[in-house]
Amino acid sequence: MSVFTPVTPDALDEWLSNYAIGHLVELRGISEGVQNSNFFVTTSLGRYVLTLFETLPRAELPFYLHLMAHLARHGLPVPAPIADLDNEYLGTLSGKPSALVRRLSGGADMAPDAARCTKVGTMMAGLHLAGQRFGRRQINPRGPEWRAITAQAVRPYLPADEQTLLDTELAFQAGIDTAALPEGVIHADLFRDNLLWDGDEVGGVIDFYFAGNDALLFDLAVTANDWCTDADGHLDTTRTRALLAGYHAERPLTEAEHAAWPAMLRAAALRFWLSRAEDFHLPRDGEMVLVKDPNEYRDILRQRIAAGDALPWLD
Amino acid sequence: MSVFTPVTPDALDEWLSNYAIGHLVELRGISEGVQNSNFFVTTSLGRYVLTLFETLPRAELPFYLHLMAHLARHGLPVPAPIADLDNEYLGTLSGKPSALVRRLSGGADMAPDAARCTKVGTMMAGLHLAGQRFGRRQINPRGPEWRAITAQAVRPYLPADEQTLLDTELAFQAGIDTAALPEGVIHADLFRDNLLWDGDEVGGVIDFYFAGNDALLFDLAVTANDWCTDADGHLDTTRTRALLAGYHAERPLTEAEHAAWPAMLRAAALRFWLSRAEDFHLPRDGEMVLVKDPNEYRDILRQRIAAGDALPWLD
Numbered sequence: 001m002s003v004f005t006p007v008t009p010d011a012l013d014e015w016l017s018n019y020a021i022g023h024l025v026e027l028r029g030i031s032e033g034v035q036n037s038n039f040f041v042t043t044s045l046g047r048y049v050l051t052l053f054e055t056l057p058r059a060e061l062p063f064y065l066h067l068m069a070h071l072a073r074h075g076l077p078v079p080a081p082i083a084d085l086d087n088e089y090l091g092t093l094s095g096k097p098s099a100l101v102r103r104l105s106g107g108a109d110m111a112p113d114a115a116r117c118t119k120v121g122t123m124m125a126g127l128h129l130a131g132q133r134f135g136r137r138q139i140n141p142r143g144p145e146w147r148a149i150t151a152q153a154v155r156p157y158l159p160a161d162e163q164t165l166l167d168t169e170l171a172f173q174a175g176i177d178t179a180a181l182p183e184g185v186i187h188a189d190l191f192r193d194n195l196l197w198d199g200d201e202v203g204g205v206i207d208f209y210f211a212g213n214d215a216l217l218f219d220l221a222v223t224a225n226d227w228c229t230d231a232d233g234h235l236d237t238t239r240t241r242a243l244l245a246g247y248h249a250e251r252p253l254t255e256a257e258h259a260a261w262p263a264m265l266r267a268a269a270l271r272f273w274l275s276r277a278e279d280f281h282l283p284r285d286g287e288m289v290l291v292k293d294p295n296e297y298r299d300i301l302r303q304r305i306a307a308g309d310a311l312p313w314l315d
Numbered sequence: 316m317s318v319f320t321p322v323t324p325d326a327l328d329e330w331l332s333n334y335a336i337g338h339l340v341e342l343r344g345i346s347e348g349v350q351n352s353n354f355f356v357t358t359s360l361g362r363y364v365l366t367l368f369e370t371l372p373r374a375e376l377p378f379y380l381h382l383m384a385h386l387a388r389h390g391l392p393v394p395a396p397i398a399d400l401d402n403e404y405l406g407t408l409s410g411k412p413s414a415l416v417r418r419l420s421g422g423a424d425m426a427p428d429a430a431r432c433t434k435v436g437t438m439m440a441g442l443h444l445a446g447q448r449f450g451r452r453q454i455n456p457r458g459p460e461w462r463a464i465t466a467q468a469v470r471p472y473l474p475a476d477e478q479t480l481l482d483t484e485l486a487f488q489a490g491i492d493t494a495a496l497p498e499g500v501i502h503a504d505l506f507r508d509n510l511l512w513d514g515d516e517v518g519g520v521i522d523f524y525f526a527g528n529d530a531l532l533f534d535l536a537v538t539a540n541d542w543c544t545d546a547d548g549h550l551d552t553t554r555t556r557a558l559l560a561g562y563h564a565e566r567p568l569t570e571a572e573h574a575a576w577p578a579m580l581r582a583a584a585l586r587f588w589l590s591r592a593e594d595f596h597l598p599r600d601g602e603m604v605l606v607k608d609p610n611e612y613r614d615i616l617r618q619r620i621a622a623g624d625a626l627p628w629l630d
């Protein structure tokens with residue numbers, strides 16, 4: 001979706017009077033985003049992004065906003081939320097829960113090379129390390145419980161072979177013991193379009209609204225499935241190793257994580273197959289979501305299963 | 316002074332292992348700064364400035380670091396301190412209290428035009444508004460008490476006419492009632508070289524190590540005396556009005572502030588005459604401070620006294 005809820009310059013300028021960032025210079029809608037209405041806001045003191053939350057319940061928002069503030073405070077290039085003159089991050093605009101965040105520089109790279117995969121690994125390790133000291137906790141909102149519920153919801157719409165694939169994979173994942181895997185807050189959606197490159201440096205990691213607590217390795221698996229998958233669905237060895245090496249240099253991966261890597265890649269593929277199948281077969285009323293192809297992740301899941309243990313890991 | 320205390324790359328890389336910002340890529344000393352040793356630090360995740368505090372007592376540092384964090388959290392372009400993995404801003408390196416802050420973009424403009432003075436006024440109002448909700452308090456370390464003590468210390472080194480000027484001005488300032496002036500945390504040293512321009516926008520306000528609580532108008536007076544003074548010591552009307560207008564649009568100036576403006580300009584001139592005279596006549600052992608000319612501010616003080624009430628204010 002793009003901008004759902006309109007915001008007038010007058011209403012925003014009035015709202016900004018409870019902030020310390022000057023008065024409104026320019027307001028412009030952003031034609032991207034899946035769950036929120038987003039706007040570029042330029043004030044007399046800087047450049048910000050305004051988000052009106054369209055679907056997330058207000059009570060869940062402090063987890064995300066405080067997570068971004070925590071990570072920014074630890075020196076990471078994430079969109080730091082802006083506190084108003086009451087020291088609050090979350091306000092109300094056009095009747096919706098709303099927040100301003102710092103606007104970051106850069107643009108996405110949809111064809112990253114190995115050097116950039118290394119930098120993404122380094123960045124992810126930084127997010128995980130800083131996240132270890134974050135004081136709030138929320139289980140991954142697209143974790144095992146959500147996957148089980150969503151699988152039952154979409155199953156009737158799938159052809160027989162996909163139902164079999166789904167049943168088999170859910171049974172396989174239910175048998176995986178993740179207790180030995182280091183856990184923490186993960187981004188859980190670090191696709192290529194959620195990372196801004198400013199020249200050859202990471203300018204920003206955005207869209208934390210799927211973050212939650214889970215195995216840290218799951219985050220790497222989500223990212224490898226997007227950043228390091230070739231057109232035919234195979235994991236590219238060079239880029240995958242580069243991603244893992246960048247991460248490993250900051251937060252050494254363990255033997256247990258090596259052993260769990262194939263299963264995590266499957267779990268991550270399953271998660272996006274399911275959410276896309278849900279968006280496709282069970283669209284929510286009035287939501288203008290850009291429906292992405294569920295078959296892409298069904299095929300990635302099939303490839304990861306076929307590959308067995310023959311999936312790239314650290315050199 | 317420039318870099319006082321050496322830092323080795325190995326020691327810094329080890330120190331960085333308690334941060335989430337990756338490993339050391341480049342370390343470079345900065346040949347500016349008055350009280351601290353400063354270094355540009357590039358890591359695999361970003362660009363930072365490392366400061367080793369050479370003169371400020373460790374117990375006073377949290378006020379400054381938390382102030383910068385507070386202002387950054389409110390969306391202002393100040394050097395946000397970076398929290399380590401223990402969530403602390405202040406550490407120890409080479410035996411000195413040390414902190415990392417985010418490196419800001421831009422450079423100083425020593426000949427700012429009226430448009431830039433307006434932007435500085437806007438920025439200062441933002442600092443003052445956000446500062447109203449800062450939870451810590453410290454009186455301006457270069458306020459009336461410091462001025463009285465320092466005047467007695469430097470008085471014996473001054474010629475007779477300057478002693479008279481000093482005595483007269485101290486007596487005049489002692490008679491000023493500042494109770495009606497809005498008070499808060501002020502930067503107190505926002506000279507042209509402490510503001511970085513990134514293109515035509517304020518990229519950063521730096522060097523908060525003279526900040527404290529005082530009349531907000533004193534901050535504007537310090538800044539006007541530097542930004543808006545012509546080569547002959549007069550306040551330029553256009554630039555001064557531009558500075559005040561930029562401020563007034565965000566935090567309206569009061570009648571009491573209008574009345575106190577000439578006295579505040581004198582107090583601000585006195586403060587820098589005294590600190591420069593102290594650095595000149597009473598240099599501290601081993602300190603390689605760049606000594607600035609005290610006479611510049613003596614002459615500005617004389618001009619402000621001579622101008623009486625005929626000093627530029629809002630149009």
